[in-house]
Amino acid sequence: MGENNYNAENIKSLKGLEAVRKRPAMYIGSTSSAGLHHLVYEIVDNSIDEALAGYCDTIDVTIHRDNSITIQDNGRGIPVDYHEEEGMSALELVVCTLHAGGKFDNSNYKVSGGLHGVGVSCVNALSAKFYAEVYRNGTIYAMHFVRGEKTEELQEIGTTDKTGTIITFTPDHEIFETLEYSFDILSQRLRELAFLNKGITINLFDEREADKEHHFSYPGGLVSFIEYLDENKHPLHEEPVHFIYTGKDDAGEDLEIEVAFQYNDTYKENIFSFANNINTREGGTHLTGFRQGLTRALTKYIDDNGLLKTKNIKISGEDLREGMTAVISVKLTDPQFEGQTKQKLGNSGVTKLVAQNVRENLVTYLEENPQIAKKIVEKSINSAVAREAARKARQLARRKSVMDGGGLPGKLADCSEKDPAKSEIFIVEGDSAGGSAKSGRSRETQAILPLKGKIINVEKARPDKVIANDEIQAMIQAFGTGFGEDFNMSKLRYHKIIIMADADVDGAHISTLLLTFFFRHMPELIESGYVYKSCPPLYKAKAGKKEEFLFNDAALEEFKQRHPNQKVTYQRFKGLGEMNPDQLATTTMNPETRKVLQVRLEDVVEADRIFTMLMGEEVPPRRKFIEDNAKKVSNLDI
Incomplete structure (x- = not known):
């Protein structure tokens, strides 16, 4: 055995906010898009706490062009007086120290979301730049920080008759995988907060797009x-x-x-x-x-x-x-x-x-x-x-699958890999595309399940009618998870479920029907990140000996511009069945060359509303949605 050199020198103590920068996921969940948006929520929660205490009724959130964020409230303002015990201003203490704040003293906040005392200090630690401006005691105070460290002492920069706090921060590119804020994701959380706290107004502004803003205020709570x-x-x-x-x-x-x-x-x-x-x-x-x-x-x-x-x-x-x-x-x-x-x-x-x-x-x-x-x-x-009818239908489906040969649907072309993490299944529209997909797949890791026609609209159907649908039964048997009360995520046979449908109206309808089924009856598949949507090409363009598959009109136009002195010919694919197996494999199935979109559930409230609107009984909301979004549609093939 080698020499054991484990001693005091091997013990590292992380000072101040070093721990947050070293292990950010421990404090904000992740360094992905979710963690990026969590920074905003931490600061907004502090403003909401001021509202709950009765001192704030307006919060403004602004996304700047460089994806920095400003949050302003009209609360009491973070205290700025000198903290004798810690030897610094209260503002610096709150912004630079974990587990410091007014939430631990019930006389300040009877109710609070930010109970760990790490919110604003975490945001400071994970920001390339952080600026705090406080309106308090008739004075405007300011302080700058870089990656959790102050760059100046507390400054008095003016006078005011207002109270409140303004925080502006720029997320650190050294920490986060993405720096792009989503207006829709922020809207979802701010809308929730406005519903939950009647009497408060929350405004969201996006300087990246002209006139893009939301205002949330719900007196009915x-x-x-x-x-x-x-x-x-x-x-x-x-x-x-x-x-x-x-x-x-x-x-x-x-x-x-x-x-x-x-x-x-x-x-x-x-x-x-x-x-x-x-x-x-x-x-x-x-x-x-x-x-x-x-x-x-x-x-x-x-x-x-x-x-x-x-x-x-x-x-x-x-x-x-x-x-x-x-x-x-x-x-x-x-x-x-x-x-x-x-x-x-x-x-x-x-x-x-x-x-x-x-x-x-x-x-x-x-x-x-x-x-x-x-x-x-x-x-x-x-x-x-x-x-009870659905239970009997499930029993019948199980008995039928056993009689048919062991539980997997006959139309399934399964893969040989048994590890779900390495396996994927394509849900394919129609026998023609299914045949091309079976020929072009990797038999080791890719399974093909062709669907005959469209599945039942589960938004309008009871569970017993859903389970009785032949195509849905085939999917459930292929996935291996069971359905309803029998659903067991641990039995899922594929960790990539890829919807592969034509790039036309029928294909969009089939995709929506399938997504509605997953959202309503197997949401765990979406939440776990196992559902994907394939992106088949719209065109095959050729200029001289140069040939490319293109996914939209803009790409086709750009291809023409790259070959101004050559004759450009192109073929528009109306369906997956028009591609031969090699083309389908290269453009839509091969993990090294294909393009797929992961289906993510970022706003459950809006997802529920949209599925209800698109697939439910009410026609007027659906008509309005089509009218409002018609101008945004491109590549529509009817």
Whole structure:
């Protein structure tokens, strides 16, 4: 064995904000686009905390041309007085020190999202440039920083009769994989915050495009949120159910529970949960409490009124939530989140309090609104009947697959690789394209599943009708995950599911039908990054001996400009079947030469609205969408 040199010299202590720069993902989740946008949320959350404390009602967020960001609020302004114990101004302490801030003293903030005290200091650490301007005490104070280090002492640069804080920062290219901010991603979060905090106005400006701005202000709060979510759906009752409880938790700390929900005629539940304005995407104790309270209230109403006539039908909590759109928001003094990214609430006492308040308020509501109660109960009973039918359909599909030879659909051309991480499956439109794809694929890693015709529109169909569709059954069998209650992500046989459809109207419709199915019934596939959309070329252009495959009109025009003295000929592909196997393999299937787009779920709220609008029953919203976006369409082949 070699000499053991492990001693004190090997122990490294990271000073100040070094730890953040060394391991940024530990503090903001990642250094990808998600982490980049998280920087904005950390600063905005501080402004929201000022609003919750009653000192702020307007927040402005500006994306500058160089992708730097400015966040301005009209709160009290970060304190700037000298901190005797630390030997620096309070502003410098907050901006340059982890776990420093006003969130640890309940007299300043009863409720706060930024409880770890690392928000603004993390942003400073991960910014190439960071500038803080504070309006306080009739004076304007300013301080500059570079990669977490101050470049000057606190300065007094003017006088003012306003209060508030302005933070401008430029994300560090040494840290982040991308520096491009998305207006839509920021809009989604800022819209949420405006819904969750009625009375506040949040403005988003994008200097990269003229007149691109959004203004969010919702006096109705969660009721407005529900109305926004259900805008393109048929509600079973006109007014959302809404109630607020303000009191104490088991530890005697302040607690606010706010719930709003509405039933519509769809077949999926759509529930969003928040704790101190943080979107708890993985739920937690507040969501558990809501479901328990709802189930107990509705079960009690059904039993008390003898509404379940058929004894062999058992109504589950899932049935009672079918077609429900709900928002649960809790605000508490000491929330316990899982990790800095705060995906799940863990306060155990919250479950009982939320369940109790939901049950009591809903029991009263049902008794006072018997006609609405009847509609909800009827929908729940119908859901239970359909769920039992779906269960039998799944059993039948499993038996059929066994009889047909072991569980895989006969039309599947499978790959020989058994490791899902190395395997991919192409969902191909039609037998013609399927034949070319089978000939052009890599048999080792690429599987081909041709679909005959279009799958059922799952936006308008109950689960039992969905599972009964032959093409959907083929996909489920090929994926290996099961469906509905049987869904098991660990059994997925491919970690790339690639939709390959023609570049025409029919192809776009088929792609949308498939994406709607994944979003509504297998969202885990999208969330895990396993769903892709192929990008087949639109043209094959030739000038002399030079031949290229081109993906849009702009590329064709550029090709012509590169060959001004040669005759340019080109072929426009109307479908995948027009390409021979070698062409299809080179342009659309070979991982080294193809172009594919990963389907990402960045804004669940907007995704739900868009799928409902495109594939749902309401025609006017769809017509308006087409009219508003028609001018943006290119390469349309009808």
